[in-house]
Amino acid sequence: xxxxxLSYLFYFGRQASHDDPVYVEYHEVQRGPxxxxxxxxxxxxxxxxxxxxxxxxGIILDAGYQNLSDVKKNxxxxxxxxxxxxxxxxQQQLKLAEIDLQLLQEQRIQGEELFQAKAISExxxxxxxxxxxxxxxxxxxxxxxxxxxxxxxSFDGVIMNKKFNHLDRxxxxxxxxxxIDVHDICVELPIFQQDINKVIVGxxxxxxxxxxxxxxxxxxxxxxxxxxxxxSQSYRQNAAVTFNVYSSLTxxxxxxxxxxxxxxxxxxxxxIDNAMSIPLETILYRDNGKIVYVIENEHAIEKIVxxxxxxxxxxxxxxxxxxxxxxxxxxNLDVENGTKVATQKTAIQIKQRSNLTPxxx
Numbered sequence: 001x002x003x004x005x006l007s008y009l010f011y012f013g014r015q016a017s018h019d020d021p022v023y024v025e026y027h028e029v030q031r032g033p034x035x036x037x038x039x040x041x042x043x044x045x046x047x048x049x050x051x052x053x054x055x056x057x058g059i060i061l062d063a064g065y066q067n068l069s070d071v072k073k074n075x076x077x078x079x080x081x082x083x084x085x086x087x088x089x090x091q092q093q094l095k096l097a098e099i100d101l102q103l104l105q106e107q108r109i110q111g112e113e114l115f116q117a118k119a120i121s122e123x124x125x126x127x128x129x130x131x132x133x134x135x136x137x138x139x140x141x142x143x144x145x146x147x148x149x150x151x152x153x154s155f156d157g158v159i160m161n162k163k164f165n166h167l168d169r170x171x172x173x174x175x176x177x178x179x180i181d182v183h184d185i186c187v188e189l190p191i192f193q194q195d196i197n198k199v200i201v202g203x204x205x206x207x208x209x210x211x212x213x214x215x216x217x218x219x220x221x222x223x224x225x226x227x228x229x230x231x232s233q234s235y236r237q238n239a240a241v242t243f244n245v246y247s248s249l250t251x252x253x254x255x256x257x258x259x260x261x262x263x264x265x266x267x268x269x270x271x272i273d274n275a276m277s278i279p280l281e282t283i284l285y286r287d288n289g290k291i292v293y294v295i296e297n298e299h300a301i302e303k304i305v306x307x308x309x310x311x312x313x314x315x316x317x318x319x320x321x322x323x324x325x326x327x328x329x330x331x332n333l334d335v336e337n338g339t340k341v342a343t344q345k346t347a348i349q350i351k352q353r354s355n356l357t358p359x360x361x
Contacts, residue, residue: 021342024331026295027279029321034275036309036316037206037266038198042189044209044249044261048155048181054174056149058082062166071153077177079148080170087146094142101139104132157181160259180259187218187249187263190228190242198269199223205247209263212255218247220267270309277314282327283307293335295326298342300335 054060058080065077082090111128114120162177164170187207191199205218224244247265251257282292283305290307293300305320321327328335335341 021298021340022300022331022335024295024300024328024335024341024343026326026343027282027329029276029278029317029323029325029327031274031276031323034272034277034309034314034316035268035311036270036272037268037311038191038195039312040189040191040265040267042187042247042263042265044185044257044259044263045188046180046182046259047184047186047246048157050154050157050179052077052151052176052179054080054151054170054172054176056080057171058086058149058169060164060166060168060170060176061148062164065159065162067159067162069159071157071159071179073153073155075153076150077153077159078151078164080151081148082146083169090142090146094139094146097135097139097142101132101135104128104135108132151176153179155179155181156183182257185249185251185257185259186221187247187265189245189247189265189267191245191267193227193241193243196223196243196245199245199267204268206266206268207247207249207263208265209261211258211261212252216252217250218265220245221248222246266311272309272316275308276317276321276323278317278321278327279313279329280310280315282329282332283315284332292321293328293332293337294321295328295341295343298340300328300332300337300339300341302337 059082061079061081063076063078065071071077081087108125108128111120111125115122115125157179160178160180164174164176170176187205189205199220201220201223203220205220207216207218208214209216222245224246226243227241228244245267247267249263278292284291284293289304291302291304294303295301303320306318308316308318310316328341331341
């Protein structure tokens with residue numbers, strides 16, 4: 001009796017559940033302007049950046065420039081001077097070198113007299129001249145080592161990331177500051193490998209950031225053909241490879257540009273005046289192609305569709321649907337062809353069917 005009762009409840013419970021409609025949400029197909037785009041988040045950079053390093057060991061004498069200071073080409077940002085101990089060594093070295101030079105000069109004068117008297121050969125006189133010349137170069141080298149070394153700006157720019165203070169001790173190769181050309185700025189944008197072939201030089205870009213109000217316009221100016229090294233490293237950790245593209249950035253007078261700041265970008269691939277489009281989440285993938293479910297007479301009906309351009313939210317529909325058809329957005333993973341459906345405004349949690357997977361571009 002118990003087994004019969006449980007079987008009865010199981011059978012009729014399933015039958016009742018089968019007859020209950022699946023609650024879904026839908027989107028009505030419309031025609032209108034459609035913009036196909038690729039989104040990315042990049043950062044503001046300058047195409048002309050130089051990391052300035054110390055060229056020698058010594059004490060740095062600051063010329064007073066600070067971070068964000070404007071500098072002109074050939075301006076002396078700082079000077080590097082030998083410390084007292086090294087300077088004394090060089091002074092002693094110079095004194096000895098100058099004495100040797102004076103002796104060689106005297107020998108050369110005597111040699112000229114001997115050559116006139118034919119007491120020495122022309123070759124011996126030339127060797128005296130060479131020794132004097134080399135010693136003169138050596139003396140000049142010591143003087144240059146003793147002199148202050150100026151750190152010169154190689155172009156007009158702005159000082160960033162200054163790492164030294166007045167009278168700091170620095171070594172050869174010590175990073176001092178970064179010089180940035182603020183007149184040659186752009187936005188560096190990473191693009192996934194699957195999308196990089198869609199991007200071409202000259203495409204318009206819409207840029208937004210919290211460092212300026214509203215939107216700014218840009219144009220793709222360069223596309224890297226080498227994968228970004230950081231993304232290539234991440235690829236080993238199952239992340240996607242990216243390529244960097246570069247967009248110009250229109251600057252307004254009141255904009256305060258902060259290098260390294262994040263910028264959201266939409267690269268415009270195509271603009272269509274009159275296209276049918278549906279949300280991306282409505283499109284599913286099966287062996288027979290891309291499908292959607294539409295609502296007809298309170299039932300889900302499967303339709304094969306051909307898609308075209310897309311953006312972050314919508315895909316263009318080339319064929320398979322008509323205007324004002326109701327495509328199922330939420331609940332489409334819980335229905336099949338002929339499933340009875342009902343609509344409601346609030347989304348409900350549904351269980352994904354194992355034989356369907358969302359379509360990703």
